[in-house]
């Protein structure tokens with residue numbers, strides 16, 4: 001059996017989910033790991049049993065043996081690295097967000113077309129078992145026409161610092177980091193309707209609250225609280241051309257009683273709460289039913305999600321499956337996120353071109 005030879009660029013926190021999934025995959029040879037922090041790349045090569053470490057991604061891309069790469073770096077390098085990898089003839093799995101600007105996202109889309117190579121966007125929540133099971137119910141028409149979705153991803157304390165809170169490297173705060181997951185999941189489950197307009201608000205009222213004691217929170221690999229120019233929280237109302245709408249709110253910090261993670265969609269025949277616990281709601285014989293699907297992980301399981309996403313990428317590279325999170329979806333999500341910031345800045349609704 002010929003194995004897919006894979007390299008991972010960026011050996012920080014999230015790379016573990018990629019590297020573990022590749023390492024365990026029977027049809028993959030985990031070949032190279034790249035990080036500008038050379039010691040980090042070397043340590044990962046040791047830990048995951050890859051062959052070679054690189055400091056400069058260009059040296060890795062020059063190796064014709066490598067078939068595919070995962071990009072797990074800061075957000076502002078995703079576009080540049082995706083284009084370079086595609087031009088070097090590699091398939092790409094790019095972590096979310098695809099890019100931090102619409103112009104760059106369109107350049108990646110063009111590079112995909114030009115190169116004839118495949119690019120999967122790492123919208124990992126789509127690959128959660130709960131999302132895939134719900135998709136089957138939706139595709140079978142069990143929820144009818146979906147006309148409303150509502151998502152919250154609220155951290156009361158959780159600005160990760162480092163590059164996450166440096167807008168130049170991250171593109172934005174909770175919207176780009178966690179909001180993207182729930183906006184994408186709703187949009188995907190709604191059948192990816194065309195966006196008509198976006199109205200958003202962002203707030204920078206509380207700062208990063210690195211002063212808070214006795215309460216732990218997620219921190220970047222290179223934690224640094226000294227720079228923070230991203231929003232604390234954002235909310236948005238997204239209207240679609242088919243009349244459906246999506247309401248969302250997200251935060252790195254907020255005076256909330258506790259964290260909240262909720263994703264709900266509502267259709268004419270039924271509804272579903274996919275987070276925090278998978279439930280399908282419907283009506284039969286004049287009675288309302290709340291149905292609890294019996295699956296191992298009723299809410300998103302991190303490692304299972306990544307295993308599914310990476311197995312899917314491998315199958316796509318081997319020509320056995322069609323992409324379910326293609327570059328076009330990465331472009332659309334970048335447009336939505338950027339429109340939320342633009343709407344907040346201008347204080348008006350942003351209309352998308354027909």
Ligand SMILES: NC(=O)c1ccc[n+]([C@@H]2O[C@H](COP(=O)([O-])OP(=O)(O)OC[C@H]3O[C@@H](n4cnc5c(N)ncnc54)[C@H](O)[C@@H]3O)[C@@H](O)[C@H]2O)c1
Nearest residue numbers: 010011012013014035036037072073074075077095096221
């Ligand atoms: N899908 C998810 O659930 C999920 C979760 C966390 C992070 N992410 C995404 O993964 C990416 C990485 O996040 P993280 O938490 O691992 O960050 P991190 O800071 O822990 O790691 C990033 C690594 O990339 C390296 N790096 C940055 N630019 C580089 C370049 N040009 N060449 C080589 N190495 C480079 C850094 O040295 C660092 O080791 C981000 O885009 C983030 O949005 C996704």
